[in-house]
Amino acid sequence: MTGPRAQGDVAPIPGIAWAQVRSVLLAYWRMPAFVLISMGLPVMFFVFFGLPNVGRSLGNGIRLGSYVLASLSAYAVSNVVVYNVGIGVANQRARKLDLLQRATPLPAWVAVLGNVVGGLILALLALLALFAVAALGGVRMGAGTWFTLLLWLNAGCLPMLGLGLAIGYGAGPNMAPALASLIYLPMAFASGIFIPLRQLPTFIQSISHYLPLYHYGQLAWITVGAGDETLARALLWVALWSVALLGLASRAYRLDAQRKFA
Numbered sequence: 001m002t003g004p005r006a007q008g009d010v011a012p013i014p015g016i017a018w019a020q021v022r023s024v025l026l027a028y029w030r031m032p033a034f035v036l037i038s039m040g041l042p043v044m045f046f047v048f049f050g051l052p053n054v055g056r057s058l059g060n061g062i063r064l065g066s067y068v069l070a071s072l073s074a075y076a077v078s079n080v081v082v083y084n085v086g087i088g089v090a091n092q093r094a095r096k097l098d099l100l101q102r103a104t105p106l107p108a109w110v111a112v113l114g115n116v117v118g119g120l121i122l123a124l125l126a127l128l129a130l131f132a133v134a135a136l137g138g139v140r141m142g143a144g145t146w147f148t149l150l151l152w153l154n155a156g157c158l159p160m161l162g163l164g165l166a167i168g169y170g171a172g173p174n175m176a177p178a179l180a181s182l183i184y185l186p187m188a189f190a191s192g193i194f195i196p197l198r199q200l201p202t203f204i205q206s207i208s209h210y211l212p213l214y215h216y217g218q219l220a221w222i223t224v225g226a227g228d229e230t231l232a233r234a235l236l237w238v239a240l241w242s243v244a245l246l247g248l249a250s251r252a253y254r255l256d257a258q259r260k261f262a
Contacts, residue, residue: 017110020106024118054137062226070149115165119161158242158245159245163249212241215233216238
């Protein structure tokens with residue numbers, strides 16, 4: 001007759017964490033349409049709006065192709081962490097996977113980390129696909145610029161990740177897609193992601209400087225020489241919004257856990 005499993009029989013945290021990340025990636029693999037839309041839209045937008053203008057100049061040595069690439073790169077990453085991560089978490093909650101995980105040795109924070117890392121891997125793939133199309137289409141930047149753009153967009157996406165997690169833990173699977181679109185799409189337009197800010201109405205320009213996606217986009221635009229603020233200012237705003245939105249996500253997570261497990 002065997003007794004309870006000893007503590008040493010439980011897999012180490014790194015192994016559990018990787019298994020959780022792998023399960024998230026497999027879940028994405030089983031939803032190819034959703035994933036292809038997330039990865040394909042930025043590429044499609046670049047083909048339509050970036051490729052025809054790759055050689056045009058915005059002045060000051062800035063190529064329009066590089067500017068469009070920077071904008072759509074910010075869109076590619078933020079789109080994944082808001083929609084795929086946020087809606088993915090809402091769907092997991094609807095399928096009661098969080099209840100199932102509570103019955104396993106899986107720490108709650110590892111489950112959250114798995115969703116985050118899985119989403120960031122998908123965002124990285126979306127970014128690399130966009131970079132490949134842009135490079136093949138004639139966008140020419142130094143290796144350091146490509147790397148810096150990749151680095152800032154992945155490291156600076158914490159505010160948008162917080163927004164996605166807040167939606168995922170605060171809304172159900174039916175409401176999450178609508179809520180994400182209601183918040184994210186107007187913010188993207190008002191932040192100058194789809195249309196250059198100077199072409200938007202004055203009142204929208206006046207509020208854009210307070211939006212997290214605007215300052216996240218600045219990290220990309222600064223990298224290609226088209227930023228409207230200093231890197232230090234952009235990073236400060238990104239840090240402040242990271243604290244605010246990750247705090248909101250943490251609050252939504254705790255309220256959801258209290259409803260289910262208290």
